[in-house]
Amino acid sequence: MKKFVSLIATALIAVGLPLAAQAQENPKTIRIAFSSAGVGGKPAAASGLLATAHQRGILEKEFAKDGIKVEWTFFVGAGPATNEALALKKIDFATQGDLPLVVARANGLRTRILLTDSRFSRNYVVVPTASTIQTLEDLRGKKITVQKGTAGQLTLNRLLTQVGLKESDLKVIDMISDSQKAALSTGDVDAAIQSSTDLVVRGLVRRIYKIEDPKLQAPSQVWVAEEFEAKYPHIVQRFVTALLRESVWAVDEKNRDELFRLWSKTGNPYSDYKEDFKGWALRDRLNPLIDEYYTSSLNKSIAEVKQFRFVRRDVTADGWIEPKYQQAALKELKLEGFWDEFDADGKRKKPAGK
Amino acid sequence: MNHPRKTVLAVAIGAALLSLAGSASAAAPSNEELLKQLSALKATVESLQKQVREQGDALEKTRENIPQGAEIATTQDVEGVRSQLEDYKYDSARNREYKTALSSRGLTIGGTLTGSYASSTEASASTANNPRGEAAETSFGVAATLSFAGNLYRDYAEGRNLDYRLAFAYSNPKLANNGSTNTSGQGDSVVRMTDAYIQYKVLPDTGALEEPKLTATFGQQKIPFGLEGQVSDELKPTVSTAQFLGESALKNIGQRQIGLIFRGDLWPNADYGFNYRAPIVEYAFGVVNGNGANTADDNSRKDYLGRITFTVPIDYNSWFRELKFGLSYYDGRKILTNNAATPGLVIDAGKSVRRGLDISYNHNPIGITYELADGADDELLTAAQAVTNKNTKRVSRRGQVLTLFYNFGDIAQWSKNLNRVGKFDDYWPTTSQVYYRYDTWDQNRAVSGDTSLKQTIGYNLFFAETTKFQIGATRTQYDKGLAKPNAWDITAQFQYGF
Numbered sequence: 001m002k003k004f005v006s007l008i009a010t011a012l013i014a015v016g017l018p019l020a021a022q023a024q025e026n027p028k029t030i031r032i033a034f035s036s037a038g039v040g041g042k043p044a045a046a047s048g049l050l051a052t053a054h055q056r057g058i059l060e061k062e063f064a065k066d067g068i069k070v071e072w073t074f075f076v077g078a079g080p081a082t083n084e085a086l087a088l089k090k091i092d093f094a095t096q097g098d099l100p101l102v103v104a105r106a107n108g109l110r111t112r113i114l115l116t117d118s119r120f121s122r123n124y125v126v127v128p129t130a131s132t133i134q135t136l137e138d139l140r141g142k143k144i145t146v147q148k149g150t151a152g153q154l155t156l157n158r159l160l161t162q163v164g165l166k167e168s169d170l171k172v173i174d175m176i177s178d179s180q181k182a183a184l185s186t187g188d189v190d191a192a193i194q195s196s197t198d199l200v201v202r203g204l205v206r207r208i209y210k211i212e213d214p215k216l217q218a219p220s221q222v223w224v225a226e227e228f229e230a231k232y233p234h235i236v237q238r239f240v241t242a243l244l245r246e247s248v249w250a251v252d253e254k255n256r257d258e259l260f261r262l263w264s265k266t267g268n269p270y271s272d273y274k275e276d277f278k279g280w281a282l283r284d285r286l287n288p289l290i291d292e293y294y295t296s297s298l299n300k301s302i303a304e305v306k307q308f309r310f311v312r313r314d315v316t317a318d319g320w321i322e323p324k325y326q327q328a329a330l331k332e333l334k335l336e337g338f339w340d341e342f343d344a345d346g347k348r349k350k351p352a353g354k
Numbered sequence: 355m356n357h358p359r360k361t362v363l364a365v366a367i368g369a370a371l372l373s374l375a376g377s378a379s380a381a382a383p384s385n386e387e388l389l390k391q392l393s394a395l396k397a398t399v400e401s402l403q404k405q406v407r408e409q410g411d412a413l414e415k416t417r418e419n420i421p422q423g424a425e426i427a428t429t430q431d432v433e434g435v436r437s438q439l440e441d442y443k444y445d446s447a448r449n450r451e452y453k454t455a456l457s458s459r460g461l462t463i464g465g466t467l468t469g470s471y472a473s474s475t476e477a478s479a480s481t482a483n484n485p486r487g488e489a490a491e492t493s494f495g496v497a498a499t500l501s502f503a504g505n506l507y508r509d510y511a512e513g514r515n516l517d518y519r520l521a522f523a524y525s526n527p528k529l530a531n532n533g534s535t536n537t538s539g540q541g542d543s544v545v546r547m548t549d550a551y552i553q554y555k556v557l558p559d560t561g562a563l564e565e566p567k568l569t570a571t572f573g574q575q576k577i578p579f580g581l582e583g584q585v586s587d588e589l590k591p592t593v594s595t596a597q598f599l600g601e602s603a604l605k606n607i608g609q610r611q612i613g614l615i616f617r618g619d620l621w622p623n624a625d626y627g628f629n630y631r632a633p634i635v636e637y638a639f640g641v642v643n644g645n646g647a648n649t650a651d652d653n654s655r656k657d658y659l660g661r662i663t664f665t666v667p668i669d670y671n672s673w674f675r676e677l678k679f680g681l682s683y684y685d686g687r688k689i690l691t692n693n694a695a696t697p698g699l700v701i702d703a704g705k706s707v708r709r710g711l712d713i714s715y716n717h718n719p720i721g722i723t724y725e726l727a728d729g730a731d732d733e734l735l736t737a738a739q740a741v742t743n744k745n746t747k748r749v750s751r752r753g754q755v756l757t758l759f760y761n762f763g764d765i766a767q768w769s770k771n772l773n774r775v776g777k778f779d780d781y782w783p784t785t786s787q788v789y790y791r792y793d794t795w796d797q798n799r800a801v802s803g804d805t806s807l808k809q810t811i812g813y814n815l816f817f818a819e820t821t822k823f824q825i826g827a828t829r830t831q832y833d834k835g836l837a838k839p840n841a842w843d844i845t846a847q848f849q850y851g852f
Binding site for chain 2 (some may be wrong): 034037038041042043044073074075076077079080081083084085087088090099100103104106107108109148149153172173174175186188310311
């Protein structure tokens with residue numbers, strides 16, 4: 001019997017030691033990508049938890065003690081550029097909108113969704129001031145610009161569907177955000193979807209439609225490359241825990257002013273963020289939960305991406321979302337119940353236990 | 355801020371009372387008149403109170419919008435900013451006039467400078483540049499190109515623009531591979547014009563990935579034949595060019611020609627999820643002089659060319675991405691001259707046909723290219739053939755090149771997605787590349803033992819947006835029929851663009 005126990009123990013040690021060693025293995029660098037860049041290509045992002053963590057150096061502090069370097073990339077080419085970087089195994093974590101996220105999965109790129117980065121954003125359909133366009137219906141036959149392949153294109157399709165239009169009823173021109181502003185200023189395009197106020201205050205455009213229905217826009221999310229997650233689960237846990245710890249600071253209303261100041265390093269004015277977040281509690285907009293609103297929104301995006309023929313293949317959300325890191329972090333940080341959950345319609349659920 | 359308004363109110367009331375007192379002293383009003391005046395005074399006071407309230411509310415709203423801790427700009431502050439803005443406008447206008455190169459149309463100036471070192475064990479023949487004819491030689495070299503490109507007409511609505519390009523190249527004849535394939539072999543060291551053309555976008559080009567494209571280019575330009583003569587370093591990692599484009603009879607397919615060429619594509623496969631565009635079919639056809647660059651045609655017959663490629667229509671993340679098959683054809687005439695006299699006597703216009711097959715697989719970080727180029731030329735039976743003898747012979751030649759390359763590092767050199775990133779400094783992703791090339795050249799397929807084989811290994815480092823370092827070692831093996839000893843060549847070069 002002793003021999004048998006000894007044999008089992010030896011076997012366990014033999015199997016367990018390499019596993020333990022593997023668990024402790026750290027990457028030299030953590031590569032994080034934003035599917036955006038600041039005005040004129042500034043290396044900065046805004047309006048989300050990851051952007052705030054970047055501005056405040058939270059992840060650098062978290063991983064410095066182990067000598068792990070944190071590299072940030074800001075893709076002007078937005079979500080499609082992030083997808084190419086993922087395909088070439090050049091990034092480990094990223095934040096992305098729904099359309100490129102779903103297209104990537106349809107193309108076989110493997111990621112695990114960790115948490116929501118931001119939600120309930122507010123955008124506007126804008127037209128040059130002198131334009132005769134007054135309503136969404138008036139867009140028929142007009143030139144509208146959007147950065148194709150990004151979440152903005154899916155939002156545009158949802159909007160058009162509301163008024164019985166489709167992309168082919170308009171001329172949709174592909175431009176990055178900076179180019180969109182230039183084209184609106186010169187009147188080379190008839191409309192665009194923008195959140196920024198700079199053209200409005202200069203009197204160059206006027207807003208004809210406010211997009212704030214939670215069903216018209218999807219939350220953005222933070223994901224990890226599946227390969228990285230499989231190799232460094234302990235790093236993924238630390239990453240998520242650090243982000244959630246940071247989000248407590250970010251959603252504190254006392255820090256609203258400081259938060260907007262940090263985000264204005266993108267080159268977008270402070271007033272943009274102030275207006276965008278007006279009437280919203282930070283805690284709701286920067287809600288990291290994978291709640292019913294998030295999952296139903298993701299499933300809706302998957303269906304719409306197919307419906308609007310952005311992909312031919314079927315995509316499923318099965319096994320895509322990995323909530324265990326968030327759950328462990330919430331428990332460790334004693335933040336269970338800190339954020340309210342929202343239902344599929346984007347309406348607040350009663351907080352658990354109340 | 356409330357204080358001045360209170361003062362105004364007090365003054366208004368005071369004035370009203372004085373007015374009342376004044377009228378009282380002039381003639382005693384009746385009680386009814388006094389009541390009326392008091393009523394009017396009350397209305398005035400209430401109106402003023404309302405104004406003050408409204409202004410106070412507006413001020414409160416303004417205050418609410420001021421961030422905590424923010425300082426309010428004064429008139430003097432605003433004047434200061436205005437003054438700085440005026441200074442900036444003055445400087446900007448002055449610098450534009452005196453310190454900025456201006457052109458009558460939109461212009462982009464570009465170019466490359468190349469510094470190189472070449473070492474060869476191959477004996478060189480005696481030339482004007484190398485009178486002794488060394489048994490082995492080494493040489494430093496320089497080359498440069500300068501280009502001017504821009505727009506002559508911009509179509510804002512549909513992008514049917516008319517563009518131009520003018521370019522020049524300087525090359526040192528000792529520098530065998532000067533990065534300007536189509537200008538080599540001139541044996542001089544002068545500046546020559548390379549590109550000189552205008553290009554019109556026949557089909558609308560608004561930047562949409564799913565739109566087919568068609569351009570018409572007129573002037574002196576590279577011709578669309580195969581890979582080696584026209585592709586950028588994305589598909590051609592080597593410093594040197596293939597043997598069949600060297601000092602051989604097939605070199606005309608790598609030369610620039612003067613003429614009109616249409617280039618376009620059909621059924622582009624657009625994958626917006628990756629900002630990826632791959633037309634299923636690309637085509638080109640045109641008519642050119644056929645006598646090379648910077649010279650008039652030497653006969654009345656034009657040369658015709660065509661090329662078609664097929665790219666496998668798959669999504670970006672497929673293993674078959676950028677797998678492309680191409681066919682090229684060039685049909686020309688060349689003058690056959692008798693060497694018995696100076697200048698040679700023209701005997702005939704011989705047929706000169708080029709056929710090409712190429713396959714490329716550019717799946718970053720892996721790349722493979724294969725190209726086969728066949729040439730068939732009418733030639734005189736002897737160099738001093740009698741003018742009355744119109745008989746010719748057909749000589750067939752064949753070159754084949756296989757290139758394998760692998761990129762590592764940031765591997766973003768040729769990706770517009772990965773190298774367009776937000777940055778403050780002059781950051782540029784670094785890409786390294788290793789390659790191997792197998793290059794054979796059979797200068798007469800009817801004759802055996804006249805084939806040469808070049809095998810090259812090399813390394814390229816792209817460390818800035820337009821700067822690269824390249825080094826390659828080539829082993830050349832000649833068939834016995836060529837009676838030349840095998841050789842080693844090493845070439846290293848820096849090429850920097852601006």
